[in-house]
Amino acid sequence: MRLTKLVGLAAGIGAWVLTTTSVPAAETNVAVAANFTDAAKEIAAAFKAKTGHEAVLSFGTSGQFYTQITQGAPFQVLLSADDARPIKLIEDGLAVADSRFTYATGKLVLWSKTPGLVKGDETLKAASFSKLSICNPAAAPYGAAAVQAMKALKIYETLQPKLVEGATITQAYQFVETGNAELGFVALSQLTGPETGSRWLVPQELYSPIRQDAVLLKSGAGNEAATGFIAFLRGPEARAIILKYGYALDGQS
Amino acid sequence: MGGLSSDLWQSVRLTIELAAITTVILLLIGTPIAWWLARSRAWWKEIVSTVIALPLVLPPTVLGFYLLLTLGPNGPGGWVAGLWGGRTLAFTFEGLVFGSVLYAMPFVVQPIRNAFAAIGDRPLEVAATLRASPLRAFWTVAIPLARPGFLAGAVLGFAHTVGEFGLVLMIGGNIPGRTKVLSVAIFDFVEASQWREANILAGGMVIFAFAVILTMTLIEKRGIRR
Numbered sequence A: 001m002r003l004t005k006l007v008g009l010a011a012g013i014g015a016w017v018l019t020t021t022s023v024p025a026a027e028t029n030v031a032v033a034a035n036f037t038d039a040a041k042e043i044a045a046a047f048k049a050k051t052g053h054e055a056v057l058s059f060g061t062s063g064q065f066y067t068q069i070t071q072g073a074p075f076q077v078l079l080s081a082d083d084a085r086p087i088k089l090i091e092d093g094l095a096v097a098d099s100r101f102t103y104a105t106g107k108l109v110l111w112s113k114t115p116g117l118v119k120g121d122e123t124l125k126a127a128s129f130s131k132l133s134i135c136n137p138a139a140a141p142y143g144a145a146a147v148q149a150m151k152a153l154k155i156y157e158t159l160q161p162k163l164v165e166g167a168t169i170t171q172a173y174q175f176v177e178t179g180n181a182e183l184g185f186v187a188l189s190q191l192t193g194p195e196t197g198s199r200w201l202v203p204q205e206l207y208s209p210i211r212q213d214a215v216l217l218k219s220g221a222g223n224e225a226a227t228g229f230i231a232f233l234r235g236p237e238a239r240a241i242i243l244k245y246g247y248a249l250d251g252q253s
Numbered sequence B: 001m002g003g004l005s006s007d008l009w010q011s012v013r014l015t016i017e018l019a020a021i022t023t024v025i026l027l028l029i030g031t032p033i034a035w036w037l038a039r040s041r042a043w044w045k046e047i048v049s050t051v052i053a054l055p056l057v058l059p060p061t062v063l064g065f066y067l068l069l070t071l072g073p074n075g076p077g078g079w080v081a082g083l084w085g086g087r088t089l090a091f092t093f094e095g096l097v098f099g100s101v102l103y104a105m106p107f108v109v110q111p112i113r114n115a116f117a118a119i120g121d122r123p124l125e126v127a128a129t130l131r132a133s134p135l136r137a138f139w140t141v142a143i144p145l146a147r148p149g150f151l152a153g154a155v156l157g158f159a160h161t162v163g164e165f166g167l168v169l170m171i172g173g174n175i176p177g178r179t180k181v182l183s184v185a186i187f188d189f190v191e192a193s194q195w196r197e198a199n200i201l202a203g204g205m206v207i208f209a210f211a212v213i214l215t216m217t218l219i220e221k222r223g224i225r226r
Helices: A002-022 A034-051 A062-070 A084-091 A121-126 A141-152 A156-162 A169-177 A224-234 A236-244 B006-039 B045-057 B060-071 B076-082 B093-119 B122-129 B134-145 B147-162 B166-172 B182-191 B195-225
Strands: A027-033 A054-060 A077-079 A101-106 A108-112 A132-135 A163-166 A183-187 A198-201 A210-216
Touching: A027 A034, A027 A062, A027 A224, A034 A054, A034 A101, A034 A169, A034 A224, A034 A236, A054 A062, A054 A224, A062 A084, A062 B182, A077 A084, A077 A224, A084 A210, A101 A141, A101 A224, A101 A236, A108 A141, A108 A169, A132 A141, A132 A169, A141 A156, A141 A169, A141 A183, A141 A210, A156 A163, A163 A169, A169 A183, A210 A224, A224 A236, B006 B045, B006 B093, B006 B147, B006 B182, B006 B195, B045 B093, B060 B076, B060 B093, B060 B166, B093 B134, B093 B147, B093 B166, B122 B134, B134 B147, B147 B195, B166 B182, B182 B195
Parallel strands: A027 A054, A027 A077, A132 A163, A132 A183
Antiparallel strands: A077 A210, A101 A210, A108 A183, A108 A198
16 A cells, blocks of 8 residues: 555656756747636646646736737737737738637626526616626627627616726626626626526527637747647647636637 | 816816825825924823824825725724715725825924924013913914924925825725825826826826925025024
């Protein structure tokens, strides 16, 4: 019993020494759209366990990252919340053209911490709340999708005075979480914890699909960790994590 | 310039309003505090002074986080908002004023306190021998003598409120005409790649900051010459 433990420990140490010495671990800086925060952390951990490479994650809005990358920000990979900005980066000559792919399709949810408050689109139509939180539609795709959905329901004009904007989807979530807004449009990926409050999964026909594209930036083309991370993101382990966080994968809806 | 969004000018007007109201409130409540700090011999006055000075050192996000909780429906702010049927003081102009007053207080109280302290006991004693009541001495002797301190405090308080960003971002909710102030508008324009608008506002801020610091220096110089 003791011996097997010791052997196991020795084997473990041996494997650790082998992996750390045979593969020189590289590091890459990845810019991640805020809605993908939790999933990205889990993927980066799995990526490290498998390859030994370190993906250092920064979280923010796609708009902010786009601006920063055009000004030479030290990122090698961008996991955007839309497809427009990765395409723009390729046009700008800052990203590798054939590296772009949709790693996840986002789902919009209307969410409240109060059980029973959100019943469906009738909750929005009744408008018996004082604050509805969304994220900045100009900079964050989930904000734009929320506006699109409200316009499709023809209630945007009436709801506009009640809207409060977070700079990121994380902040939109936080406004609801702290109770400052009764409800808000958030990403389904943010609601993977224990089911609390009430929610309505906004039907896909009310907004165009939130295609979240990843792209390898030119500065990362020679970085083993960066190319490795993009490849890992396409692989089965990463896809399983992405599905678990409530995203759809390319080709499904 | 006529083609620019009304959004832009709205945020300029809102910022000036916020800074002006904040400055007036700070002069009203900051003056007695500064007077007390300058004259009192209470052992705990430096503790009060330290509490007031905290925003100088704390990141705005600390204040923003606590304000988000205290202004919200589960904090005292929610109770106050309930007086006129609201749920929360976050996302309101009043909430921003409250946050700005806390945040800019050291910039107003400190110069006034220093100016009061610099007067010393003598002029007030002289006033007393001329049978001026303490209140009259305060109005006719202390306040005029501390004028440079008031000017400096007002200018700094105003300027600091105009320049505040992190706090407003966290409790404002980015509502045009109510909480979307200049610094947040610049952030928004940059995020949306609208660099022309960002340039106009940011350039304006540089000129404004230059004017403020120059004014401050001139006020200080005049204070010394007297």
